[in-house]
Amino acid sequence: MMVDQIADKVLAGGRVSADEALVLYRDAPTHLLGRLAEAIRDRKHPDRVVTYIIDRNVNYTNICVARCNFCAFYREVGASDGYVLGFEEIFRKIDETISVGGNQLLLKGGHNPDLPIQWYEDLFRAIKTRYPEFKLHALSPPEVLHISRINRLPTTEVIRRLVAAGLDSIPGGGAEMLVDRVRKLLNCYTKATADEWLDIMRQAHQAGLRTTATMMYGTVETDAERIEHMLRLRELQDETAGFTAFITWSYQPDHTEHGGFEATGVDYLRTLALARIVLDNFDNLQASWVTQGGKVGQLSLAFGANDMGSVMIEENVVRAAGASYCMDEVEIVHNVEDAGFTAKRRNMHYEVLGEPIFRQREVPRMLALATARADGDASVPEELKNYPARSRAGKQLRLVH
Numbered sequence: 001m002m003v004d005q006i007a008d009k010v011l012a013g014g015r016v017s018a019d020e021a022l023v024l025y026r027d028a029p030t031h032l033l034g035r036l037a038e039a040i041r042d043r044k045h046p047d048r049v050v051t052y053i054i055d056r057n058v059n060y061t062n063i064c065v066a067r068c069n070f071c072a073f074y075r076e077v078g079a080s081d082g083y084v085l086g087f088e089e090i091f092r093k094i095d096e097t098i099s100v101g102g103n104q105l106l107l108k109g110g111h112n113p114d115l116p117i118q119w120y121e122d123l124f125r126a127i128k129t130r131y132p133e134f135k136l137h138a139l140s141p142p143e144v145l146h147i148s149r150i151n152r153l154p155t156t157e158v159i160r161r162l163v164a165a166g167l168d169s170i171p172g173g174g175a176e177m178l179v180d181r182v183r184k185l186l187n188c189y190t191k192a193t194a195d196e197w198l199d200i201m202r203q204a205h206q207a208g209l210r211t212t213a214t215m216m217y218g219t220v221e222t223d224a225e226r227i228e229h230m231l232r233l234r235e236l237q238d239e240t241a242g243f244t245a246f247i248t249w250s251y252q253p254d255h256t257e258h259g260g261f262e263a264t265g266v267d268y269l270r271t272l273a274l275a276r277i278v279l280d281n282f283d284n285l286q287a288s289w290v291t292q293g294g295k296v297g298q299l300s301l302a303f304g305a306n307d308m309g310s311v312m313i314e315e316n317v318v319r320a321a322g323a324s325y326c327m328d329e330v331e332i333v334h335n336v337e338d339a340g341f342t343a344k345r346r347n348m349h350y351e352v353l354g355e356p357i358f359r360q361r362e363v364p365r366m367l368a369l370a371t372a373r374a375d376g377d378a379s380v381p382e383e384l385k386n387y388p389a390r391s392r393a394g395k396q397l398r399l400v401h
């Protein structure tokens with residue numbers, strides 16, 4: 001089929017095949033991709049509301065045995081700048097999040113061999129005891145798999161126990177590209193294959209959790225593989241309807257083993273628009289302004305996005321690889337309104353919570369992103385010695401402190 005015929009099919013509400021998606025991606029002019037994506041977005045969100053969430057991205061540890069070659073964030077076991085956050089540090093971050101109107105932590109971390117499942121359960125229970133209404137959007141599928149491996153538990157049991165301890169939903173991290181050829185080249189095949197990532201999401205959906213889905217593009221994949229990734233998500237969404245949103249971002253190359261270059265803003269907008277077209281069973285697409293900057297984030301609203309993601313209070317992962325854009329609620333709302341939309345706060349389920357907080361009460365402006373820990377802070381949390389370590393370095397650390 002030709003571009004025009006496929007465009008007509010999309011405008012009529014038809015579902016594109018892999019081949020049709022590839023023709024659009026390769027041959028359709030950027031303005032046409034934008035127009036198609038916008039038409040779908042308008043059909044799904046005719047009220048012209050653009051949502052965002054106030055939450056905080058907290059990375060509880062940077063120690064990781066997975067060693068993905070596109071990652072600049074992780075530290076080896078025993079590294080002097082490896083850390084595990086203490087429960088009290090995490091409580092302080094929650095207090096700050098609540099003070100700016102936030103209602104959720106996006107809690108993710110490295111695959112630390114020295115944190116048994118009890119550590120996660122105790123942390124979740126402690127958070128829920130102290131902040132009963134606060135939400136935990138935590139642990140990507142590869143982290144769930146890592147916990148299942150080191151504790152020798154089935155992933156369904158890991159999910160069940162974490163939900164019992166307070167897990168509310170699962171972020172779609174660690175998907176990278178759901179194509180095993182690509183995963184092998186990026187050294188993220190052993191942390192989770194494409195099937196394993198999808199299986200854990202399926203299990204989470206079957207357990208009643210909602211999750212998001214992500215895609216990191218711009219490393220070694222082909223255009224057809226980007227589409228394969230989207231189609232695998234579309235297939236699972238047909239089966240479970242458990243994904244609330246899709247988020248895509250470009251690989252950030254600085255300080256990574258893989259190196260290379262960052263994809264352009266135009267590539268981002270074309271990829272986002274294509275995702276809106278292919279993922280016809282996803283209601284929400286986030287604008288990835290943290291990697292693209294506020295202005296491309298704003299342009300995303302003309303390329304299919306209906307959500308500005310998170311008012312970022314803290315970010316550690318893409319910052320380690322060179323991206324460090326920051327917008328607080330005031331700026332996000334201005335970007336949304338300047339593009340002709342109405343901005344509303346939401347929760348993880350995309351239920352609207354209300355108008356911007358800063359219009360209702362005085363909120364401290366956050367113009368710089370916080371980090372997990374101050375530079376040079378190598379403190380070891382008191383409670384860590386209550387949990388058995390597996391690595392030699394972890395055991396040694398518990399003895400010293």
Ligand code: SF4
Pocket residue numbers: 064065066067068071072073074109110111142188191
């Ligand atoms: S991307 Fe995640 S799993 Fe991979 S090395 Fe970095 S922290 Fe570890």
